[in-house]
Amino acid sequence: MTTSTIAAPSDGAPERRTLGAAGPRHGEKLVLASLAACAVVSVVVTTAIVFTLVTPSIDFFRAVPITEFLTGTTWQPAFSNAAFGVLPIVVGTLSVTVIALAVAIPIGLCCAVYLSEYAGRRARKILKPILEILEGIPTVATGLFAFFFLRPFLEDVLPFLPWGGIFSLFVAGIGVGLLIVPLVSSVADDALRAVPPGLREGAYALGASKFEVTTRVVFPSALSGIIAAFVLGMSRAIGETMVVLIAAGGGNPNLSFNPMESMQTMTAFIGRTATGDISQGTIKYDTIFAVGTLLFFMTLTVNVIAIRLVRRFREVYE
Amino acid sequence: MTTETREPRSARARIAVAGARATTESNFGTRDQKDRVESLVFVGILVVGVGAALLGLVGIIAWAAVKGRPLLTTRLITEGPSTIDIANAGYRPAIIGSIYLMLGVIVLIVPLGVGAAVYLEEFADKTKWWNRLIELNIQNLAGVPSIVFGILGLGFIARGPLSLGFVAAAGSLTLALLVLPTVILAAREAIKSVPPSIREGSLALGVTPWQTVRRQVLPAALPGILTGVILAVSRAIGETAPLLLVGAATFVTFDPDFFNSRYSALPVQIFTYAGRPQEEFRILAAAGVILMLGVVLLMNSVAIFLRSRYEDRI
Numbered sequence: 001m002t003t004s005t006i007a008a009p010s011d012g013a014p015e016r017r018t019l020g021a022a023g024p025r026h027g028e029k030l031v032l033a034s035l036a037a038c039a040v041v042s043v044v045v046t047t048a049i050v051f052t053l054v055t056p057s058i059d060f061f062r063a064v065p066i067t068e069f070l071t072g073t074t075w076q077p078a079f080s081n082a083a084f085g086v087l088p089i090v091v092g093t094l095s096v097t098v099i100a101l102a103v104a105i106p107i108g109l110c111c112a113v114y115l116s117e118y119a120g121r122r123a124r125k126i127l128k129p130i131l132e133i134l135e136g137i138p139t140v141a142t143g144l145f146a147f148f149f150l151r152p153f154l155e156d157v158l159p160f161l162p163w164g165g166i167f168s169l170f171v172a173g174i175g176v177g178l179l180i181v182p183l184v185s186s187v188a189d190d191a192l193r194a195v196p197p198g199l200r201e202g203a204y205a206l207g208a209s210k211f212e213v214t215t216r217v218v219f220p221s222a223l224s225g226i227i228a229a230f231v232l233g234m235s236r237a238i239g240e241t242m243v244v245l246i247a248a249g250g251g252n253p254n255l256s257f258n259p260m261e262s263m264q265t266m267t268a269f270i271g272r273t274a275t276g277d278i279s280q281g282t283i284k285y286d287t288i289f290a291v292g293t294l295l296f297f298m299t300l301t302v303n304v305i306a307i308r309l310v311r312r313f314r315e316v317y318e
Numbered sequence: 319m320t321t322e323t324r325e326p327r328s329a330r331a332r333i334a335v336a337g338a339r340a341t342t343e344s345n346f347g348t349r350d351q352k353d354r355v356e357s358l359v360f361v362g363i364l365v366v367g368v369g370a371a372l373l374g375l376v377g378i379i380a381w382a383a384v385k386g387r388p389l390l391t392t393r394l395i396t397e398g399p400s401t402i403d404i405a406n407a408g409y410r411p412a413i414i415g416s417i418y419l420m421l422g423v424i425v426l427i428v429p430l431g432v433g434a435a436v437y438l439e440e441f442a443d444k445t446k447w448w449n450r451l452i453e454l455n456i457q458n459l460a461g462v463p464s465i466v467f468g469i470l471g472l473g474f475i476a477r478g479p480l481s482l483g484f485v486a487a488a489g490s491l492t493l494a495l496l497v498l499p500t501v502i503l504a505a506r507e508a509i510k511s512v513p514p515s516i517r518e519g520s521l522a523l524g525v526t527p528w529q530t531v532r533r534q535v536l537p538a539a540l541p542g543i544l545t546g547v548i549l550a551v552s553r554a555i556g557e558t559a560p561l562l563l564v565g566a567a568t569f570v571t572f573d574p575d576f577f578n579s580r581y582s583a584l585p586v587q588i589f590t591y592a593g594r595p596q597e598e599f600r601i602l603a604a605a606g607v608i609l610m611l612g613v614v615l616l617m618n619s620v621a622i623f624l625r626s627r628y629e630d631r632i
Binding site: 025028034037039042043045046048049052053106108127129130133134137138142145147205206207208210211215235238240241245274275292299302303304307 | 336337340341353356357360361363364365366367368370371372374375376377378379381382385429430431432433434436437438441442451452454455456457458459461462463464465466467468469470472473474477478479495498499502526527528549552553555556557558559562563585588589592600603604607610611614615617618619622623626
């Protein structure tokens, strides 16, 4: 036999392996470390955002007192007699948000209640994916639709409104509202479906009608999740840029409460200013970052509230 | 009714009495008519709401299709932008720019997103504060407006510490960071839905934790992860606002490259065309929207189909 020389244990017994590792597994540790590094990237990104926003903002607030920035009512950063009162564009942002929510809350809620309580299995299987697919419509498409179609269409349908120039914050608000309907609907739908069926069955057993079960049992039980849906929609509306930039224009930012006119929002200001040629180190450049900082903290506050609310309805029913 | 004898004392008794009363009343049929009307009106309102949502959202697609139809030719893909010869203008450099951007986004988000998700689901000790910080941070990052990521791109990536310049690489990195939280959240859901018995079986055979993840968990979670990546990329294709700040707004007539030249992207080029006063440019913009919607909606459909198949299997 020629193979006997290769494997010949001296005492004939098979070689025993230990159950534990033969040595420290450096490869495993290396992999774990690189996975942890991937997770840390997100924290690095947040830190980088804060760093990027705050550094030029400090320069900005050296030139413009923070009280003047937050309470001033004239926003003319590009003029020779520049004024940096941010209130007009904050009012612009809040107006868009209110109009958007006025559109998205009733429509989104109808979709959610219908999908979760009334739609049959087949209707749900068709409608839900359609809404999810439409959620991906790029905002620039919604903006063009609002500006080129909704604006003239609404003027024909509602001629009694005081329509101003070609840009209108009202139309922008409706466009943004349309954009956030799928978001509001899907989060509210999740909240309604998280209500245990036992609550519904109990109410039916007491003789309640479907309408009563939906409005008096399911809806109140899912309330925190439904509010979370509104708050998330609000955060999206505050941060939305393209629809506002296209449909409301970057027009002259007067402190005005007339939504039929052109109006500037915080996001539209940033988008418009950054598109032009601006050199680093000028006050105009720093203004982008100061407004960005304010926008970042506004949406952060709203998001923290939304995350809390979502966690609450998860805790109750899951 | 004849139940006014005595008010029950405890809350529970009161609810029981109210329930009994409602049952009796509905059995006597006095409320049937009212219920039916109420129900009908309510369902009517709900259906109108659903109809409004579908009408509005499908209206966007219909508008683009009708308006952009006359210029929807192959010239859109083969020709570059022009201010003089509008009839022959197209999106060629912008499409090439968008393809570069997306390749960069995919290369960055797949390892980073899946790596972070595997760490958080399989290895992280949830009782440690730093792991909870990472989780909370990802949730918050998902809600940061895209224009703020544009500011990050402007002040940190194109200029500032990284100073890549206004090139496609900077745009790519900006978009990748923007959609990274979406990928991480989707990948975590996919990994979470892999049954623990698969892991336990593998570990019981003496396989190391990382081998278990690589050979068992990741293959099982693949469809879910793929869904998340496709949705993230489709969102990145349509993102316009952050790119305005990272230099994609320029008029590019040549085919861009990744690291050295100025670039444009499809949605930004659409926005630029739409801003011109001539009607032909608006039609061209609408034709561009059809192109973009075609790609984005197709990707979303594939992702959602994939997920529903995958959910059925589990």
